[in-house]
Amino acid sequence: MRAKRKFTPEKKLEILREAEQEGLEKTLRKHHLARSLYYRWKNAFNSQGIDGLQPKYKKTDPKVRKMEKENERLRKIISNMALEIEVKDELLKKSQSR
Numbered sequence: 566m567r568a569k570r571k572f573t574p575e576k577k578l579e580i581l582r583e584a585e586q587e588g589l590e591k592t593l594r595k596h597h598l599a600r601s602l603y604y605r606w607k608n609a610f611n612s613q614g615i616d617g618l619q620p621k622y623k624k625t626d627p628k629v630r631k632m633e634k635e636n637e638r639l640r641k642i643i644s645n646m647a648l649e650i651e652v653k654d655e656l657l658k659k660s661q662s663r
Contacts, residue, residue, distance in 0.1 A: 574618035577606050 572580070584592040584603065593603060609617030 571620075574615055577618045578610065578615060581607055581610060 580592060580596055580598070580603070583595075589600075589603065592598075593600060606618060611617075
């Protein structure tokens, strides 16, 4: 299995220009690219310019992801505790009013 290659926006643009000058088939064979990938890049470039060739994914740092999970866990604990305190306050008010 071949490792996934990553192309910079500049490299993608270079390949698009090469295909226009040298021919599509020759360029695709040279860079081992699928025709569908070439057209995806070309359409993105035509509609958004060089920004369209930027990667669309955003990788989250594992440390940040772990902290986000911990924050969510702590929020749940705090909300449960707040609810528990509220219920106890209501019970205390009822018992004092008797």
